[in-house]
Amino acid sequence: MAERLLFDYALFALGNPGSRYEKNRHNAGFMLAQYINRQFLSRREATGLLHSSLASCFFLDVAGKTTLVILPQTFMNSSGRVLRELQRISSCDLGRQVVVVYDDLDLPLGAVRLRAQGSAGTHQGMRSVIEAAGQEKLPRLRLGIGPKPEGVPAEEFVLENFSRAEWPRVETMLKKAALLWEALCEHGVELAISKYQSQIVS
Numbered sequence: 001m002a003e004r005l006l007f008d009y010a011l012f013a014l015g016n017p018g019s020r021y022e023k024n025r026h027n028a029g030f031m032l033a034q035y036i037n038r039q040f041l042s043r044r045e046a047t048g049l050l051h052s053s054l055a056s057c058f059f060l061d062v063a064g065k066t067t068l069v070i071l072p073q074t075f076m077n078s079s080g081r082v083l084r085e086l087q088r089i090s091s092c093d094l095g096r097q098v099v100v101v102y103d104d105l106d107l108p109l110g111a112v113r114l115r116a117q118g119s120a121g122t123h124q125g126m127r128s129v130i131e132a133a134g135q136e137k138l139p140r141l142r143l144g145i146g147p148k149p150e151g152v153p154a155e156e157f158v159l160e161n162f163s164r165a166e167w168p169r170v171e172t173m174l175k176k177a178a179l180l181w182e183a184l185c186e187h188g189v190e191l192a193i194s195k196y197q198s199q200i201v202s
Helices: 025-039 080-089 124-133 167-187 189-201
Strands: 009-013 055-062 065-072 098-108 112-115 140-146
Touching: 009 025, 009 080, 009 167, 025 055, 025 065, 025 098, 025 140, 025 167, 055 167, 065 080, 065 167, 080 124, 098 112, 098 124, 098 167, 112 167, 112 189, 140 167, 167 189
Parallel strands: 009 065, 009 098, 098 140
Antiparallel strands: 055 065, 112 140
């Protein structure tokens, strides 16, 4: 029997692959994964863990815990395919170990919210992940990109780049989210939500 993949936490970042999308609002999840990678110098490649057409993966040591960072390469709306493959090769507890990170139009730009479960709302990537998981009990770290200007379709707004004026708030958001991720790794999801979130993101 093949050895099962082991990790303490997985940061499952949602976004679209390729340079065309890298600075889009919809890629806030990828931006956080890349920001966290720059903060922790213990990166270990995970070549071959998931097929390159499915995901880019690497390991980080965060607060003494093994973090598996996953950036799906399937495009946003098919992110659930990657979660299914993760379930196939690991024995992870979805409700405790896998944290989905994504942009949220319903939160103002710069807001950071960690929750233990919930619906997908209007986010198609999160909807794909929940469908693959078969449950809504999935911790998620939501990164605010709203509000959407009146009269602009949501699908157009999220695929626009952050403006130069918005970048200072984006950078502050990523910094707070990375600190919250470190607290999560050190203390677990529940304590990160109940105790550390208010200290970090307020």
